[in-house]
Amino acid sequence: MTRPILVTSALPYANGQPHFGHLVGAYLPADVFVRYHRMIGSDVLYICGTDDHGVANTLAAEKEGVPYREFVQRGWDVWNDVCGQLGISFDNFSQTCREVPHYALAQEFFLRCKKSGHIVRRDIEQLYSPKTNRFLADRYVVGECYVCGHDDARGDECPKCGSWLEANRLKNPRSRTDPEDKLELRAAWQFELDLKPFSEDPLVKPWLTEFRKGLKTNVSKFVFEKMIEGEGLESRPITRDLPWGVPVPNVDLDGQPIEDVDGKVLYVWFDAPIGYISSTMEWAERENKDWRRYWIRKDGEDGARLVHFIGKDNIAFHCIVFPSMLAWQQVDGDYSLTGPGKGEQYVLPENVPANEFFNLEGKKFSKSDQWTIDIGPFIEKYGVDRTRYYLIAAMPETSDSDFIWRDFKARNDKLANAFGNFASRILKFVAKHFDNRVPALGSETLDRVTNEVRTRTEAMARAIEEYRFRNALDEFLGLAEDGNQFLQDTQPWQLRKTDLAACGAALHQALQYLPALSALAQPFVPGLAASLRTQLNLAPRGAGPLLPSERLAEGHALGEASVLVAKIPDEVIASELEALRGTPED
RNA sequence: GGGGCCGUAGCUCAAUCGGUUAGAGCAGCGGACUCAUAAUCCGUUGGUUGCAGGUUCAAGUCCUGCCGGCCCUACCA
DSSP: OOOOEEEEEOOOBTTSOOOHHHIIIIIHHHHHHHHHHHHTTOOEEEEEEEBOOSHHHHHHHHHHTOOHHHHHHHHHHHHHHHHHHTTOOOSEEEETTOIIIIIHHHHHHHHHHHHTTOEEEEEEEEEEETTTTEEOOGGGEEEEOTTTOOTTEESSBOTTTOOBOOGGGOEEEEESSOTTOBOEEEEEEEEEEEOTTGGGOTTTHHHHHHHHHHSOHHHHIIIIIIIIIIIOOOEEEOEEEOSSSOBOOSBOTTSOBOTTOTTEEEOHHHHTTHHHHHHHHHHHHHHTOOTHHHHEEETTSOOOEEEEEEEGGGHHIIIIIHHHHHHTTOOOSOOOOSSOOTTEEEOOOSBOOEEOOEEETTBOOBTTTTBOOOHHHHHHHHOHHHHHHHHHHTOOSSSOEEEOHHHHHHHHHHIIIIIIHHHHHHHHHHHHHSTTBOOOOTTOOSHHHHHHHHHHHHHHHHHHHTTOHHHHHHHHHHHHHHHHHHHHHHOHHHHHHHOHHHHHHHHHHHHTHHHHHHHHHTTTOHHHHHHHHHHTTOOOOOSOOSOSOOOOOTTOBOOOOOOSSOOOOHHHHHHHHHHHHSSOOO
């Protein structure tokens, strides 16, 4: 039996504005992976949701005078719309602010980590804002640099002298969002998750060895050479004093009180990834399925394949922190709990395909500098499939890459010419000269098309399994190029004048590329795949093995041919660039 | 401060452990063809691999220094 597959995309921050960088980094590749697996009949589940807690959300909500819950709901709506527009096919898109099932599960995670001895209490000093009645994170603090005296140093770094600062040592500290808000240093304490034993933990070590082998080099260098073997792991705070978040429970697993936790909530990076699980539980409840199938494995069994798609900034959480939390859910004793019981444990990730960053014409996307592309209008204008096609083709898989308007046109036109026009030239030919029905194959064979389809399909499958989506996309387009080459070699437009049966036989073969192309297109450009099937008068493709491919039988009545992919005029690109730069091009 | 990445054809990018004459696509140029969305197919121009050294039988690849661009540093993909 094949293993179930659980795919997640990084939980977007409810406060964040989605742009192409997010989509191309963590959502689109996951969606391609998931659509591919659905197509071949894998048991795959795709889970996401918004990350609703944390200081940035509370500050933004307060600034607008909106209740927290309402504020993050708006964020959810935005992300849900954008992902929907781009055809990101989540099985469930939840929120970490939902008390059922998220809060209870997050609290259970805390209690189990505590019970298994990985949570410690630590006294700290932190900058406190009397005006807003809370402790502020370093990045919300500004003050006078204690190295160079610059008065506008940030809590983490001085922009003037470049020194690496400790926020607590800043002189004259104040809130970044409100200069009148003078901060004071106050004693506090928080719970911390002690990550020191992580890499040597007997539950973790065997997994870690395997995990390392599958990671892209940029990911494994960061996790292993820098963090585990380099700096070493420390304990990190997992609670904060905030009015918005999952409350730290005040009774432990054994019914003993946990002192002084009023006003404390679980901190974002402890709380957020649990959202992957609670979102799965929510899905299971709705669909009457079993969430444990994807998250829990019995000792000695493989369990599901867990794959986290993220941007590169999220590597530490998904490769170290969340796995440690999952592993440290093991507790002895008889408790009535949701997670793994005796002889069970949570699955640990098989891979964390982290993409690099995606910029716009060489510079970082920035809404405030107007250096951006509005996703909604863009997709309305160019269509979801053409958007997806380009973003996949330009995806920052191995290094940072760019959205480049001229490249968008070039890629789009290539797709229109090699793929769209290929379907069009055959279908119109058959409509004109063969009554729009699949001609007879005669004594010819389908060996050539069958072999080419197999080669391309296998290469595409391999690339997707290795998270090389750009290469996978090339195989799809490559099959269309094979088809064009076939026509060039057989020249049915010549045969028509001399030998109509031979002409029909050639077209019969050429037509067979099209159902295969609709299959290869499906993970990347599902709308185009469907349109092509309509033009072929084929029912939507169900799940099933990629091979053997479908065949258009002799006499099959085809649908009506029309332009699948339109080209983009130069003037359109010129005006987009002008709008972006604010000046006409040189 | 610490760590990492990148620099290859006009443009976007490849090149497994160091191993043949550094490859594709786009653009350009020349040709063939006419079924098709001026498309497709064939051919072709174009490189001192950022600079300077070093190691090696052999360097785009490894080492040192420099120049230029970018990112991470655990709370803004």
